[in-house]
Amino acid sequence: xxKIINCLAVSFISxxxxxxxxxxxxxxxxxxxxQESFIGDILIEGNTILEVSTKSLKGDVVVDASNKIITPGxxxxxxxxxxxxxxxxxxxxxxxxxxxxxxxxxxxxxxPNSTLIPWNRSNGVTSAITLPDFNWxxxxxxxxxxxxxxxxxxxxxxxxxxxxxxxxxxxxxRAESLILLRDLLEFASILDEKDMASSKKISEAIxxxxxxELMDLQPRDVIxxxxxxxxxxxxxxxxNRASDILKLIDIKKLYGLxxxxxxxxxxxxxxxxxxxxxxxxxxxxxxxxxxSFDELASNIRIAASxxxxxxxxxxxxxxxxxxxxxxQGAGNAVANGMSYTGAIMALTSNVAESFNIPERGRLQQGMxxxxxxxxxxxxxxxxxxxxVYINGNDMDxxxxxxxxxxxxxxKRDLPNTYK
Amino acid sequence: xxxxxxxxxxxxxxxxxxxxxxxTYKPLESEKVLFINGxxxxxEGNELLDTDLLIGNGKIIALGKGISIDDKDxxxxxxxxxxxxxxxxxxxxxxxxxxxxxxRTSSDGNEAxxxxxxxxxxxxxxxxxxxxxxxxxKGGITTFHVLxxxxxxxxxxxxxxxxxxxxxxxxxxxPDAKHSLKMACGENPKRVYGNRGQAPSTRMGNFxxxxxxxxxxxxxxxxxxxxxxxxxxxxxxxxxxxxxLQLDTLSDVLKDEILVHIHCYRAEEMALMIxxxxxxxxxxxxxxxxxxxxxxxxxLADNGICGALWADWWGFKHExxxxxxxxxAIVDQARDGKGCAIVHSDDERGIQRLNQEAAKAxxxxxxxxxxxxxxxxxxxxxxxPAKAAGIYDETGSLVAGKNADVVLWSGDPFSxxxxxxxxFIDGALAFNRNTGFGPxxxxxxxxxxxxxxxxxD
Numbered sequence: 095x096x097k098i099i100n101c102l103a104v105s106f107i108s109x110x111x112x113x114x115x116x117x118x119x120x121x122x123x124x125x126x127x128x129q130e131s132f133i134g135d136i137l138i139e140g141n142t143i144l145e146v147s148t149k150s151l152k153g154d155v156v157v158d159a160s161n162k163i164i165t166p167g168x169x170x171x172x173x174x175x176x177x178x179x180x181x182x183x184x185x186x187x188x189x190x191x192x193x194x195x196x197x198x199x200x201x202x203x204x205x206p207n208s209t210l211i212p213w214n215r216s217n218g219v220t221s222a223i224t225l226p227d228f229n230w231x232x233x234x235x236x237x238x239x240x241x242x243x244x245x246x247x248x249x250x251x252x253x254x255x256x257x258x259x260x261x262x263x264x265x266x267x268r269a270e271s272l273i274l275l276r277d278l279l280e281f282a283s284i285l286d287e288k289d290m291a292s293s294k295k296i297s298e299a300i301x302x303x304x305x306x307e308l309m310d311l312q313p314r315d316v317i318x319x320x321x322x323x324x325x326x327x328x329x330x331x332x333x334n335r336a337s338d339i340l341k342l343i344d345i346k347k348l349y350g351l352x353x354x355x356x357x358x359x360x361x362x363x364x365x366x367x368x369x370x371x372x373x374x375x376x377x378x379x380x381x382x383x384x385x386s387f388d389e390l391a392s393n394i395r396i397a398a399s400x401x402x403x404x405x406x407x408x409x410x411x412x413x414x415x416x417x418x419x420x421x422q423g424a425g426n427a428v429a430n431g432m433s434y435t436g437a438i439m440a441l442t443s444n445v446a447e448s449f450n451i452p453e454r455g456r457l458q459q460g461m462x463x464x465x466x467x468x469x470x471x472x473x474x475x476x477x478x479x480x481x482v483y484i485n486g487n488d489m490d491x492x493x494x495x496x497x498x499x500x501x502x503x504x505k506r507d508l509p510n511t512y513k
Numbered sequence: 514x515x516x517x518x519x520x521x522x523x524x525x526x527x528x529x530x531x532x533x534x535x536x537t538y539k540p541l542e543s544e545k546v547l548f549i550n551g552x553x554x555x556x557e558g559n560e561l562l563d564t565d566l567l568i569g570n571g572k573i574i575a576l577g578k579g580i581s582i583d584d585k586d587x588x589x590x591x592x593x594x595x596x597x598x599x600x601x602x603x604x605x606x607x608x609x610x611x612x613x614x615x616x617r618t619s620s621d622g623n624e625a626x627x628x629x630x631x632x633x634x635x636x637x638x639x640x641x642x643x644x645x646x647x648x649x650x651k652g653g654i655t656t657f658h659v660l661x662x663x664x665x666x667x668x669x670x671x672x673x674x675x676x677x678x679x680x681x682x683x684x685x686x687x688p689d690a691k692h693s694l695k696m697a698c699g700e701n702p703k704r705v706y707g708n709r710g711q712a713p714s715t716r717m718g719n720f721x722x723x724x725x726x727x728x729x730x731x732x733x734x735x736x737x738x739x740x741x742x743x744x745x746x747x748x749x750x751x752x753x754x755x756x757x758l759q760l761d762t763l764s765d766v767l768k769d770e771i772l773v774h775i776h777c778y779r780a781e782e783m784a785l786m787i788x789x790x791x792x793x794x795x796x797x798x799x800x801x802x803x804x805x806x807x808x809x810x811x812x813l814a815d816n817g818i819c820g821a822l823w824a825d826w827w828g829f830k831h832e833x834x835x836x837x838x839x840x841x842a843i844v845d846q847a848r849d850g851k852g853c854a855i856v857h858s859d860d861e862r863g864i865q866r867l868n869q870e871a872a873k874a875x876x877x878x879x880x881x882x883x884x885x886x887x888x889x890x891x892x893x894x895x896x897x898p899a900k901a902a903g904i905y906d907e908t909g910s911l912v913a914g915k916n917a918d919v920v921l922w923s924g925d926p927f928s929x930x931x932x933x934x935x936x937f938i939d940g941a942l943a944f945n946r947n948t949g950f951g952p953x954x955x956x957x958x959x960x961x962x963x964x965x966x967x968x969x970d
Contacts, residue, residue, distance in 0.1 A: 390614075498837050
């Protein structure tokens with residue numbers, strides 16, 4: 095049961111796609127690895143990359159990518175794609191649970207027909223992590239991974255990470271949050287396989303641990319906690335203040351957590367400690383505003399500083415819907431000192447590696463064929479993709495937005511409703 | 514006799530109120546600077562490659578190839594392979610009224626206690642030590658317009674500010690710039706007041722609210738004008754109508770002394786707002802946000818109304834759902850290019866890179882089939898917002914005689930990699946990326962490390 099939840103990697107293969115191979119010729123390829131770009135060909139069969147080479151490759155379908163740039167599909171690590179349609183309409187949001195905390199999975203709520211999917215896909219995002227709402231709880235629900243292929247049976251992986259938040263509170267103390275985090279982890283650490291044998295056993299364990307009962311934990315929540323310690327489930331903690339980051343590093347060491355920091359606007363002050371402990375960091379490269387007293391050291395050069403310290407960096411975008419703007423964020427990170435290759439990795443392979451997403455995020459033999467052919471420099475926000483492949487499928491790039499544009503630049507003398 | 518004193522007293526008040534909170538702005542000491550061989554986007558639709566620009570005494574003196582000047586005091590800046598634009602202007606900012614840190618105690622942008630608060634002035638809320646101004650300056654912002662929020666039908670007066678941080682708001686105010694009146698359509702007012710069980714709770718309630726207020730303003734203005742028309746003898750015995758701060762603002766709109774800026778997303782609401790303006794005979798300067806402006810782009814062009822828009826924001830509200838990335842381009846190109854498009858930020862991060870937002874909007878427009886040059890698109894963040902703030906005669910484009918508000922960019926301002934290297938306000942250097950010269954707000958001093966300023970890049 096526990097293992098199933100953690101390891102259920104759903105990856106349907108498009109059967110018809112096996113019939114012919116596609117070769118993408120002559121593009122400038124960024125593999126998502128820490129290496130220089132090169133001009134080469136990419137051979138795809140079905141959903142898989144057969145070969146990436148500087149030599150000329152042959153295939154049934156030839157796609158000319160000369161003078162274009164090819165990257166792995168962008169993987170957005172901090173989104174609510176599929177569980178949010180309109181911010182101000184709570185009925186269109188599915189990011190919160192009243193009953194469950196750590197055991198809350200958003201996976202079943204994902205709407206593959208959400209307009210956010212074609213929109214972000216048409217801007218080069220091929221997959222995403224979708225996260226439950228942050229509620230200032232030190233531990234809350236679980237994030238899922240999904241491909242932006244719009245498949246009605248969602249292609250993805252449920253529950254790839256647990257989430258939580260530590261920092262300034264309008265009432266109460268961050269000390270309380272940190273103590274609660276320690277207590278919950280302490281509870282998780284004393285659980286063994288016998289405790290997890292059945293829901294009844296789990297309920298007994300909850301009764302035996304006062305804070306677990308006080309928090310009204312459900313068996314599902316306990317399973318998530320157990321996975322956190324025993325199955326290396328990544329824990330995304332949204333936090334900003336340097337001193338909070340250090341406390342979280344202490345807790346990571348104590349319990350062997352697979353910690354991922356998010357926001358982390360004061361990370362530059364403790365970059366060496368973060369690097370020494372191999373903690374990936376998701377940052378918003380635009381955010382140099384000292385929005386709160388937790389982020390006074392926020393700085394536009396954060397991406398460059400963290401990269402220099404040897405930290406695996408990923409990008410987020412603070413506004414909803416346009417998660418693809420992490421590309422523009424990456425461009426700004428480069429303009430402020432980050433390496434270009436590092437910025438491409440931040441958009442692709444760093445996310446796949448940090449969240450254990452197999453076979454994605456890199457353009458290499460044997461990887462799934464999620465890739466984007468860009469009309470120009472992908473880090474320029476005025477560049478658009480010319481083609482987007484997900485699992486080897488050449489995706490349609492139309493969106494509700496492109497349809498409305500066509501309708502309103504059509505100058506025929508007709509009501510728009512008849513165009 | 515007593516009445517006479519009353520009259521004199523009230524006249525004094527009237528005169529005082531006219532000049533209240535007047536700008537005391539003084540530019541920094543300007544230099545004579547010759548930029549050599551720069552690529553210039555002048556804000557008038559021209560791209561001038563390898564061209565020189567001479568500024569001095571706070572003004573633009575000349576643009577042209579091979580300007581030679583026999584003056585040992587002139588500072589030469591080699592602008593080869595660099596780009597020069599007018600100072601960037603943001604027509605929709607909440608810096609100062611929603612400063613950083615965004616704590617409740619300094620969150621002063623929205624007097625959301627009544628649907629009509631035309632009496633409040635944004636400048637009375639502005640915190641001059643907001644660390645956000647300096648960050649915006651590093652993005653080339655030389656002038657910005659601060660508006661009250663959008664909770665109310667009439668949110669109050671907005672103010673145009675020079676991005677030269679000083680310790681009084683009067684010393685930052687753009688001299689003689691008109692105030693704006695902030696109005697708001699749609700979801701925000703009806704949500705804020707509807708949730709309290711009071712009017713407006715619907716869009717039709719919004720419109721009733723606008724019209725009721727304008728009727729009162731008309732009556733007030735009629736009374737003021739009737740009093741003005743009286744003879745001196747009559748004025749000796751009759752007191753003037755009692756001053757009303759709210760109606761002062763609204764009647765100033767009717768007298769064309771205040772510019773109307775309206776937060777409005779939906780096409781049909783903008784069309785209705787245009788009719789309200791016609792009903793009460795005032796002019797709308799700009800619709801802000803206008804996610805659906807593209808649906809009525811011709812109507813906006815026909816009425817000389819600017820669309821102050823985002824490049825790509827959408828989805829946070831139902832009225833912001835029909836986003837098209839070509840929105841700005843469609844508004845710009847309406848009626849064969851007679852449209853007025855503005856890229857605005859409404860955001861403390863966006864204001865730092867309005868050039869990138871313009872780049873996205875231009876790219877989306879050209880993808881949709883237009884052929885919009887950089888020289889045209891730069892107007893969206895320079896001359897067009899200057900027009901919408903009523904300061905175009907003085908700034909917003911690089912024309913001899915205008916204020917020398919100038920940005921020197923490290924490269925093409927439509928590239929994500931280009932940064933503002935030097936920013937001049939009224940011919941005075943306000944920021945130099947290479948030397949680290951620039952403003953540091955009191956907030957930033959020693960707050961993380963007592964020996965240093967908060968952000969030191």
